[in-house]
Amino acid sequence: MSAIEEQISISSNCKHSIDLLRLRLNQVLLGKADRMELVIACLLAGGHLLLDDLPGLGKTTLAKAIARCFGAKFARIQCTPDLLPTDVTGFNMFNQKTREFEFHPGPVFSDILLADEINRTTPRTQSAMFEAMAERQVTIDGESRPLSPVFFVIATQNPIESHGAYPLPEAQLDRFAMKLEIGYPDRAAQLAILNQVELQRHDTTAGGESLSLTKLRELQSHVQEIRVAPAVQEYLVDLCEATRTHESVTLGLSPRGMLIWQRVARAWALLQNRDFVIPDDIQAVAKPVVGVRLITRGLPASNVIESILKEVEAPSYR
């Protein structure tokens, strides 16, 4: 098999897997195809997702669905103020029978972790997830333990009930690839949801052709091979610099944020069946990627991002 044929084969495999994933997730969360695209992009880019929305909009359902799609190990933490870091990472317990310490892994030792209402827990517990999210490993009692290579955190936070909440620090926000608001479904989707519940339909993510974690890793590694032309990279740098010099911004994008932006744009390009990134991809993922890590002077981040995208000249075919 020649290199080109191999490439075509890989591409068609990827396309098939992505289409399957897209189909299954859209069946779970109806009427949110655009949001699902971003969620898949985040997953393929190897980033972590922060869902900032009201209760009952399907955040948990989405996390569970992703886990089921890939047959992945799913864990959930309901974040409360009394949650301890060891409840997240795990701990060593002395076994009196064996006279040895035994490690009891926490929920982070899963493939997909749902941290529900993450802003309800204390900063101490929030920071316990830093290492896990950034390096995909945790260090307990001086011993580093690797996590799953496809470790994916979906954290949710409720923007309404701010009483007793601990806003996520900037350092932790920067570790999320993107922040999404799912929002209410439209009327047709709501009717479909009602019928789906009434009919007690089977979970469509469980049956049929399965996607494995190996496939997910394959997709993630394929994202890294997506070409980014120098002109697009320069555009990306221009945008990042614009976030730092914009007068309404207190904290602009860090180099880590810039790298994540490029990765998510690559994943987005793959979702569009392209093996190269175009400026449209950068713009398409700008709001969720930049919005999570931009600290503004009281203005909505989306407005600032919009104005930055308008001001910075996009590369053209000239």
Added chain:
Amino acid sequence: MTASVATPWITNLVAKQFGNGNVLEIIMLTSLGWGSLAIALLSFQFRTLSLSVVCSGFLTLFATFISDSPIALWFSLVWGILCLWWLVNNYWAQVETVTAVGIQPARFQRIAFTLFGCAIFLVGASLVAGRIPVIRKLQTELMPTSGGTTGKDSAARSGVGNGDALIAAKKHATSFGAVETDVFLDSEEPSLFDVFSDEFGEPMKKPERVERAQALSPQDVKSEKGKFTEANRSASGSEFSIERELPEERKPVDDLVAESLMFWQGESGTHLAAQRFSHFDGSNWSNAEVSPPASARPIECTIIGKQSWFGPSGTSVQNSISPFVDALPEAIKFTRYRSPTIPTRQGVQLWCIDQIDRQDFFAISLDGCLQMPDREHVPDYTVVRMINSRIDLERLEDLVRNCSPGKSHRELTDDCRLELNRLAHDYAGNLPRGWQQVQSILSGLRTQFVLDRAREFALSDSTGDSESWALNQFLQHHRGPDYLFATAAALMLDHLGYRTRLVAGFYANPKHHVAREAEIAILPSDAHAWLEIDVGHGYWIPLEPSPGYRAPQYTASIWYRMKQHRWAIAMWTLTVSATTLCLYLLRGLLIEWISWVAFPALFLLNDRLRITWLTWLLDIRCQLAGVPRTKGTVLREHLNRFRTCLQSDLAEQVHLYLESADRMWFGGVKNLPKSDQAAIARVWQGLTTRELRRGNRQMSEGQLA
């Protein structure tokens, strides 16, 4: 940044090694200016940019305050408008950032606010103008000087007590300035008359004609000399002959400073008049029309600061806030000059000599030249400061009213007279009367005649006994010395009806610039003759007919200049406006026509250039269709707006074009398949301005529906 601040200092150090350089405060200001410019250009931070604005504000206001030129006020006004625009722009940028979604840049509001601010400023300025006493005081003089008048006056930088007089005294032990008299001193230096004779040649002595006298009674004899009274003759004291021997050859000047007659601190190319002659008898210029005798123009004294300034009576200095505003402060320093006449440029308003407060030190002769009466010559090392007004072209309005039908010069030989008349009519016969005729004659002489002081032709045709011999030779050979140029021009203008007079004096030759002292040495070789024309009410304007000499600098208000060229300006404005309007209205057609003509060339280009050209064309078409693409919008997103309104085939071609362009620009593809190339050609031809406009209209209607 550091380099920009240090450069003026380093340059000054180097310049000083070569005898130039500037003073400390000028270097400091230059350094500050360069520094703020560097900050403005290189800085990316808002605070440092603001610092550059503050610096530029300081420099602008400082320059406006210390400058005597009213133009400086315009600079500060422009600066103020720019600052206002900056502030308004900042304000609206903030507003737009807050409401970023769906808001177009508010250009109209920006312009309206700026204009509103300018209007408030102008109304406010006109309300307080002239009502605040301190402003009147500031307008006269802000900075203390040491006797000079402006920052550019070198005397102003000499310091109190170490001025030119002191320097002169140190250099020359016999220097005693103007307050002393030198009646007992004798000198072998050349007088003014000798200077002209040396430079132009000795006047020829004509053989006396002996004719048989008719017996007339003494009372019937009307002497030719009777036309001129002795008093009149003594007013100018001399004649100026145009028929002269060849001047002796002179060796080149070795030392400008040592051989100079005087030093001129002012504009180079200035004409300094020493004698004026208004009557020409065919070979000699003299003052003939002077009357009444000895009624020289009185002189008035004005105290400005602690210095007595003198000027012809009637000079409206008191009406002005400051005599230095809109005037030329200049000075002349005498060294080996041997004449009581002080050479001045036309339009001298005021003059002074340090410590002189008596106006009888000066007199204005009947020909309008400034003199020091009862003196053999102006004392050495006397420094005369002058305030000269510029030659006002607006006075030319009177020229047409003042000219007469013209006269024929009977004193000339027929040949000479006819040739002069012919030339005058050739040069200016078809032109309307006034300044155009004058300029045309000067231009004719300057371009068709050659300046030649040596007069090589004169040796072969030396027939000095005939009348108007020199002028004949000049007209025949089209070459001669400067006084013949002046004479010919004066006679031609006389023939056309303009009143003229010959002026002998000195020319501030730019070649004799003494860099160290920032002044011009006037040598005997700078003796020069030119003419003046009376434009009416006794206002004479100098004219330079000789090639190689700079024409005098004239001035006029912008309004007057515009009025003079009103028809040309109107025609130009009309033509440009009409052309611009036509181009604007037909811009869509023009672009489409150009794209149609250029279409075959598309196939000669490589794929990348085809896409570049098409993108450029589509951007222009979008602009013409009223839907310009903003710089942050990618072309795909922009064109996708029209996709639903386009024909399906064309929409497909647009999609193909965008796909191929993406592959080529960002996907690393080198060549396109034939189908993509065809799509590019189809989009070039199909997605026209009209199509885009139609799509835009359909979209608008759809949105409204």
